[in-house]
Amino acid sequence: MRILLNIIWLVFGGLWLALGYFVAGIICCILIITIPFGIASFRIGVYALWPFGKTVVDKPTSGIGSLIGNVIWLIVAGIWLAIGHVVSAIAMAITIIGIPLAIANLKMIPISLMPLGKEIVDVGSTPTTSTSFPA
Template sequence: MSCLHQEEKDMRAIGNFLWFVLGGVFMGLGWWLIGVLAFITIVGIPWGKACFVIGQFTFFPFGKEAVSRKELTNKDDIGTGGFGLIGNVIWFVLAGIWLAIGHVLSAIACFVTIIGIPFGIQHLKLAGIALAPIGKTIVTKEVAAALRKQDAEASVAKLRSKT
């Protein structure tokens, strides 16, 4: 393992610790609270499951990314097709907008301080996820980068085959 890789891991650990202590815990608990409420309704169990996954991501977001399951697996599932779209619309109305507002307000509070800017940016990313989480999965930054590279290579190959 290279020294640079270890330094990057150390920085992620420090970032995650500071994030958690300086307020990330509250938004993570917000996700989990919505998840518990979704589980209580029985029909909301799929949304509740997503809330717990993203809540855990919200507790320690540095070094991870949310990506589309369709892009990751190259196939549709119930959350990435038409039902996922309907699920995201229902989610947006009932809970997504409120979690997104919480993340945006947290971002504004972070942006007030210079040192909080990376945390504010992370809150804005989480606000975007809060609006439509169905069909997403959480992976490491390295997996997300490899996925983007693979998609870019496929796009280049497709463009070259047209000429």
């Protein structure tokens, strides 16, 4: 089912979303100081191509740099990307087939708002936190 949803997603919106993220990533990488934003944009672009079967988790090694970068990203690009995802989700939700696509679009909003300090992983490989102590 994931493969079918990913193919439908790619045809009806994922390709254009990914191209937008890739263009933003190239622009960010041209400006030397914004390379971390470019790398984040490329990660989101790949996620936008094939979102079903993937999830977003927090990186345990992220620190204050990610927080500061996310605030800058939120002001400069995050809000506009989130608005684009909401508008696209509303357009996709008009049809019954588009409802899962709209949900996937809404699922991408948190990472489009604050991409630094996040990691995109397969659903089956989501890390679990364990609090077991050696005996």
